[in-house]
Amino acid sequence: MTSFVDRVTLHLRAGDGGHGCVSIHREKFKPFGGPDGGNGGHGGDILLVVDPSVHTLLDFHFRPRVHAENGKGGQGSNRDGANGQDLILKVPDGTVVQTLAGDVLADLVGAGTTFEVGRGGRGGRGNASLASARRKAPGFAELGEPGDRLDVVLELKSVADVGLVGFPSAGKSSLISVLSAAKPKIADYPFTTLTPNLGVVRVDDHTFTIADVPGLIPGAATGKGLGLEFLRHIERTAVLVHVVDCAALETERDPVGDIDAIEAELAAYGGLADRPRLVALNKIDVSDARDLAEIVRPDLEARGLPVYEVSAVTREGLRELSYAVAEQVERRRAAAPAPERTRIVLRPPAVDDAGFTVEPAADGAFVVRGPRPERWVRQTNFDNDEAVGFLADRLARLGVEEVLAKMGATPGATVRIGDREFDWQPTVIEEFVPTARGEDLRLAEVSTRATAAERLAARKARRQRPADEVDVSPRPGDPEDDDDGE
Structure with a gap:
């Protein structure tokens, strides 16, 4: 059964915003009390948070599809919908968030580090929020925006100070078991270690973490063996330690050749050339291995590599190796640049x-x-003519119609905004004419629009007459005298 997973693909869906509400306040003796539709709630976000108690991506391996809570719809009496609850996903320290194409979105290091990977949609405004001097009682409301839909790759890169590299059965797991409190699986066959092991080592006042990479073999950087899957776990290390099996039974192998083969794989993987190296000639508790270690030591030291003869069984040489590694780690930490203070950069839009x-x-x-404009289109209910007219007014105020006309767009030209396609028609009546809720005469037939223009002109003429000449008797068809109008 799989117990360690360090790479998963997540299918994320942030919460959708709730729809706004269309409602008219009514009570006794107040048949038309004005709009009181509430706003919809915002959809929940999806957050990735580093949790030190999480060490693997196993949970996401079995549940790769995650969905945040949707916002609730608005209600009458000016009641706004509840916001959707944010979905918090706990990830291990050292998790890298990438797109499917391999672009890095975030590198999460340090307990409590948080990254908003998916943003919930905005809630739509109710008709109470959309009311204006012209639209006193809108017969429409905005739709809630959909939340982000995206696929991301989570890749775990262990955060360790020291990385142990070497051929299978070189004794890396044995060294970790005696240097720290880690208890990895140890056996006498290759590829016993199938997952990276982490341990904490304390040397006097120094503390560092140590990790091993499951047995590397020639070609590991191109996919052979287990190396390609776990080489990423030594990317963050400050020091590399070559663990060499001096008691190997293969006659065609030797310690120097093993180190050269591993270095070739590290070079092929890339990004590790600046790490200081140490060499641990392991298993010197075997007499032949001790003799071989004494023979190859001068050659390795001639390359400038610090060499230590050790035995995980008798613990010989481990103290010297631990102090040397601790010294290298502290030197690396001291040379690391200090973290910069968080700076907020303001980039206002250009004047034009x-x-x-x-x-x-x-x-x-x-x-x-x-x-x-793309957000406005997503929030528009295209089954409601008044909502469509409201969208047209917003686009006109933004200057879209003017730009279209300058670019040579003619009536009936196809215009695409977001995932919607329209036949462009310049506005015939410049101002909105109140009529039955949910309707906009500018979207009606030409004959109906002409009648509306005549009614608008007649209404303006009546308002300009002296007060003693105004006929207060109701006029059939006048939108101001219609219970369903404004």
Whole structure:
């Protein structure tokens, strides 16, 4: 059964925003008390938080699809919907968040480090929030925005100070078991270690973590053996220790050749050339191994490599090796640059930035891009003519219609915004004419729009007459005298 997972693909879905509410306040003796539809709640975010008690990505291996809570819809009496609860995913220290293409989104190191990987959608506004001097009682509300949908790759890179590298059965797990309190599986056959082992070593006042990489073999950096899966766990190490099996039975192998083969794999993997190296000639409790260690030691020291003869069985030479490793770790830590203070960089938009762009497409359509117009389209209920008219007004105020006209768009031209496609029609009546809720006469047939224009002109003429000449008798069809109008 799988017990260690260090790479998973997550399918994330942040919470959707709740829809706004369309409601009209009514009570006794107040048949039309104005709009009171509440706003929808925001959808829940998806957060990744480093938890020191988590050491593997196993939970995500079995449950790769995660979904945050949706926001609740608004209600009448100006009651806003509840926000969706954020979904917090606990990940191990050293988790790297990447896109499917391999682009790094975040590198999570340190307990409590938090990254918002998926943002919940905004809640739609209710008709109470959309009311204005012109639209006193909107017959529509905004839809909630959908939350982020994305796939990410979580990759675990162990945070250790020292990395042990070497061929299978070189004794790396044995060294960790005697240097620290870790209890890895130890046996006399290759590839006993199938997962990286971590241990904490204390030498006087110094404390460092040590990790091993399951047996590397030639070609590990290209996918052979287990090396490709676990080489990433030594990327963060400050010091590398070559563990060499001086008691190996293979006649075609020798300690110097083993180190050269491992160095070739580290070079092929990349990014480890600046790490200081030490060599631990292991298993010198065997007489032939001790003799071999004495023979190869001068050659290794001639390369500038500190060499230590050790035995995990008798613990010979481990004290010297521990002090040498601790010294290298402290030297590396002292040379590391101090972390920079968090700086907030403000980048205001340019003075001539309209907030959107219009580009012609190959098929003759016009594509409008920008965060605001795309968001407005997502929040529009296209089954409601008044909502569509409201969207047209917002786009016109933003300057989209003006840019389309300058680019040569003619009535009936195809315009794409987000995932929606429209037949562009310039506004016939510049101002909104209140009528039955949920309707917009500008979207009606031409004859209906002409009638609406005549009614609007007649209403303005009546308002300009002296007060003693005004006929207060109701007029059929006047939207101000219609219970369903404004």
